[in-house]
Amino acid sequence: MARTTPPRPVDVSVEFPELAGSARTAVRLHPVPGAPTVHDSSVGGPLLWPADEEWPVFESPGLPFMPVTTLADIRELRTLLTLPEPTPAQRLAVTRLMDGYDAEDITSSGPMPLIPVAQLYARDVPGLPFPEGTDVLQVLWLPLPDIEGCWPAVQLRWRAAAEVRQVLAEPPEPAYVELDDHVPQPCLLQPEEILEFPPLHLLGEELQQRITAWSKRASLEYQWELSVAPGWKAGGWPAEFTFRDPAEPDDELCCGECGGPVEALLTVGGGERGSGGGSWTAVELRELVEADPGAYPLAYEPTRIQIGRGYVLQFYYCLADPRHLPRTIMQ
Ligand SMILES: [Zn+2]
Known part of the structure; x- marks a missing residue:
């Protein structure tokens, strides 16, 4: 089950010695569909949550106009969609589940419980900024269409696993879900440490131009093949693409x-293959898809999380106190 990133096609710190000091270790999480327990590092899995601690909630801004769905329906729909030969009744069920409901028909209102996005134990992802005495990071959000910002719809918990005596058996769930693209499928992780270099947009203009000219000559895109790994990852550099223009002072x-x-704390969403020539694709995944073309594209996107039109959600943590609300940006 292990996942192995192939060696980088070239060593950019040899081509551009000024990059040598800016290499960072990141951990590719390599999610794999499974049934994680509270004791596993996971995506979308159950969290090691104390039974006597309040579950985080968020006051939703009001009933949405678009049809909504529920976590139970998303689970059922995803199962039905994997059936090789659905019966007519199952096909009808798929249509019904895809149509969803009017939010008005769902009676529950009030604060909405967040859902688990990721749980990372220090033993699997040692490089994260765990506050002293803590060894597990938990990430939760409310699956709203827009999850960018720095607000309590997206939260972090840093805790000491040994302090959790009794685990909350049945966490509350939101009455409805606005966007199933933001509901992760439970996955186990195959963490792998790799080395990253700064994304092009964070380099000075002169170096950017030299790297871009070199990339053309070498037929190797620094941005997609050599700087930052695609897919779910922890630590390292922020994602290799941004809509932001750091020249704007208000945009800090x-x-x-x-x-x-x-x-940079965590990069969520995005396919395991990445853009460009796919040089980041893990050896085992490439072999899996070659042996079974039917495994494509789910093998590369096992969490089912889709951020916008194929972007990622980059989580940033506060250097002064990682317990502060994270900032999330689609990039
Ligand atoms: Zn802060």
Whole structure:
């Protein structure tokens, strides 16, 4: 089940010695469909949550106009869609589940419980900024269409696993879900440490131009093949693409709670193959898809999370206090 990233096609720190000091270790999470327990690092899996601690909720901004669905229906729909030969009744069920409901028909209102996005134990992802005494990071959000910002719809918990005596057996679930693309399919992880270099947009203009000219000559895109790994990952550099223009002073990345600087924490969504020539594709995944073309594209996107039109959600944490609300940006 292990996942192995092939060696980079070239060593950019040899081509551009000024990059040598800016290499960062990241952990590719390599999600694999499975049935994680609270004791596993996971995506979308159950969290090691104390029975006597309040579950995080968010006051939804009001009933949505678009049809909604539920977690139970999303689970059923995903199961039905994997059937090789659905019966007529199952096909009808698929249509019904895809249509969803009017939010008005769902009576429950009030604060909406968040859902688990990821749980990372320090033993699997040692490089994260665990506050002293903690060894597990939990990430939760409400699956709203827009999950960018720095607000309590997206939350982090850093905790000490040994302090959790009794685990919350049945976490509350939101009465409805606005966007199934933001509901992760439970996955186990195959963490793998790799080395990353700064994304092109964070380099100075002169170096950007030299790297771009070299990329053309070498027929190797620094941005897609050599800098930042695709897919779910922890630590390292932020995702290799951005809509933001850092030249704008108002556009500075900062913590929404204290205004202090932030740094890359977690990259969510995005396919395991990545863009460009696919040089980041793990050896085992490439073999799996070659042996069974039917495994494509789910093998590359096992979490079912889709951020916008194929982007990722980059989480940033506050350097002053990682317990502050994270900042999330689609990039
Ligand atoms: Zn802060």
